[in-house]
Amino acid sequence: MTVRELHAPRRFRITRHRANGAFWSAITWLLAIILFFPVLWMVITSFKSEGSAYTDPPKIVFHPTLTQFSQVFSSGAGPPFLHSVFVSLVSVLLVLALALPAAYALAIRPVKRWRDTLFFFLSTKMLPYVAAIVPIYIIALHVGLLDNDWALVILYTGFNLPLAVWMIRSFFLEVPRELLEAARIDGGGLRVELTKVIMPIVAPGLAATALICVIFTWNEFFFAYFLTATKGPTVPIFLVSFLQSEGQYWARLSAAATAACLPVILAGWIAQKQLVRGLSLGALK
Amino acid sequence: MRRAPLLPALIYMIVVTQIPFVVTLWYSFRGWNTLTPGSNRWVGLKEYQLVFTDPVFRSAIINTVVITGSAVILSMLLGTALAILLNRKFFGRGVVRTLLITPFLVMPVATALLYKTTVYDPIFGLLDWILSPFGVHHVNWIGSYATPSLIAVLVWEWTPFMMLIVLAGLQGESLESLEAARVDGANSVQTFLAITFPHLRRYIELGMLLGSIYLLQTFGEIFVLTQGGGGHGTATTNLPYYIYELAFQQFNVSEAAAAGVIVVIGTEIVATIALRLLSGLFAAAEGMS
Helix, strand or coil, X not given: CCHHHHHHHHHHHHHHHHHHHHHHHHHHHHHHHHHHHHHHHHHHHHCCCHHHHCCCXXXXXXXXXXXXXXXXXXXXXXXXXXXXXXXXXHHHHHHHHHHHHHHHHHHCCCCCCHHHHHHHHHHHHCCCCHHHHHHHHHHHHHCCCCCCHHXXXXXXXXXXXXXXXXXXXXXXXXXXXXHHHHHHHCCCHHHHHHHHHHHHHHHHHHHHHHHHHHHHHHHCCHHHHHHHCCCCCCHXXXXXXXXXXXXXXXXXXXXXXXXXXXXXXHHHHHCHHHHHHHHCCCCCC | CCXXXXXXXXXXXXXXXXXXXXXXXXXXXXXXXXXXXXXXXXXXXXXXXXXXXXXXXXXXXXXXXXXXXXXXXXXXXXXXXXXXXXXXXXXXXXXXXXXXXHXXXXXXXXXXXXXXXXXXCCCCCHHHHHHHHHCCCCCCHHHHCHHHHHHHHHHHHHHHHHHHHHHHHHHCCCHHHHHHHHHCCCCHHHHHXXXXXXXXXXXXXXXXXXXXXXXXXXXXXHHHHCCCCCXXXXXXXXXXXXXXXXHHCCCCHHHHHHHHHHHHHHHHHHHHHHHHHHHHHHHHHHHHC
């Protein structure tokens, strides 16, 4: 076989490979657009007037307007946003304050039976929340936490704590042993070890953990619905009540949904590199 | 003293999960219906008997298995396909990835609300518009096909989750063994079945287990989309929705508590098995990365 004969079919294979590649890239793009379309449609509809939202077939060309957004915020969306921001921020801070030391005790200087402890945290994620709603409602009623942001702060902290412990532990495990040893030999003590060695390495991980906790708290519906429905609703509750009162106004509904989803979609886009790690509890990178 | 930093988190979780459970247990042995004065007294196991003889409870178990099972399997199939497509270099890959993870980030009740109005509406919905060339007109999707409508929404939400986990698996795959297979003359289907799939199996199991843990708790989507049955019946009443109806529609606090205790015990059994599997999977994943 000559050199020429060897090369010819290979070049042919490469061009065929490229054509194939373009085909699969187009398929991937198409699927991505189809799956994204409902979100895009929500955003498009939110800029429509009610008249152009209700057409058969659906309208693609229309005069964009911001009326729906101003309508949403003038019909009481402000307070729910403030409740959601408060609950998300406070509970995430609480989660980090509790999870950081716990992760330290499970990763840097592991306690005895650290594996069992880790799995205890995970097992609490498997408890059906719904089984707890009746007693939680009754307890909240008795201690005066019904329609109070703090009830949600306490519950959401419990929600996210196992996830945060697992995730932060996986970031701690990445701190090189030698660096820790060196810090210990230098005799800097725990404070130096934490601020000079561990923190610089795990800080991006902590930020990602916080963002993922925010995603879950912001979107939570179940507990918020039963514990804050009447006076201090969070964003998801506001959205559902909006459906009940203005369900036939699609453009306004879409505007409310767009505003409600935007913070978390942005948080998720920013944290997307760490998303898989959070979702797999730190097991996958 | 090594344990000291662990204690606050540990105690917090024990308090938050165990106190409600003890209170649930207490009410499950009473006969409290908030509409019936004087019913809040000790009745022993009567409420458990009521739950076990309730046909809606049995159908709720079946619905939970059907809804969770089909949503997990379908989103895993779709997610794996997308992960394989994404695991190539092509123009705009980052953008495509960003678009594809978005459904998971949309607030679940917003998703349900959008599908209920702009997608599933029998006259003005997108689905009606897309299917009208095929002779499908004005179908009351949610009313007539409550369970499939719900599962489709859940699959849309959870496909990105599965995709990300499988994609992490694909990217951890060693290139040498793939190259070796190609040199040996294996085509891409053979390579996939012989090397990629066995390697991916662990990731697929991990994704399905974690997905099931979350999907078993589905409530908001059912609450908004079908109200438990698409207007009538109990076709989409899963266990969370069943307990919600007992407690907040029928005001049967004690029967809801009894159902809650049963669900917790059932979940514990399933969870013990799942945790055993998971601990193997996590150990393997940590070994791999």
